[in-house]
Amino acid sequence: MAIDTPFSCPLLLSYARLSRKPILFKSFTGLSVQEFDGIYNKEITKRYCKHELKRLFKRLNRKRKIGATGSRHFKLDLKDRFLMLLMY
Numbered sequence: 001m002a003i004d005t006p007f008s009c010p011l012l013l014s015y016a017r018l019s020r021k022p023i024l025f026k027s028f029t030g031l032s033v034q035e036f037d038g039i040y041n042k043e044i045t046k047r048y049c050k051h052e053l054k055r056l057f058k059r060l061n062r063k064r065k066i067g068a069t070g071s072r073h074f075k076l077d078l079k080d081r082f083l084m085l086l087m088y
Contacts, residue, residue, distance in 0.1 A: 029086040
């Protein structure tokens with residue numbers, strides 16, 4: 001008998017699935033799909049990229065290159081993480 005882990009099945013509340021149902025999307029996030037896309041495209045992507053560059057380049061005495069193997073990667077992309085933040 002196989003044991004299911006939280007990430008062994010597809011994400012049930014992903015942006016791709018939830019955005020196809022605008023009424024549910026609005027009830028979960030408080031925003032319409034168009035409002036979410038506007039905020040995500042205008043604000044989140046720009047600020048996130050700037051923040052990541054600032055965070056990664058603030059250490060001058062690095063022993064390893066940026067993005068070297070062994071670093072942790074997110075299981076969800078930025079859009080799904082922003083969606084989860086709004087639903088929380």
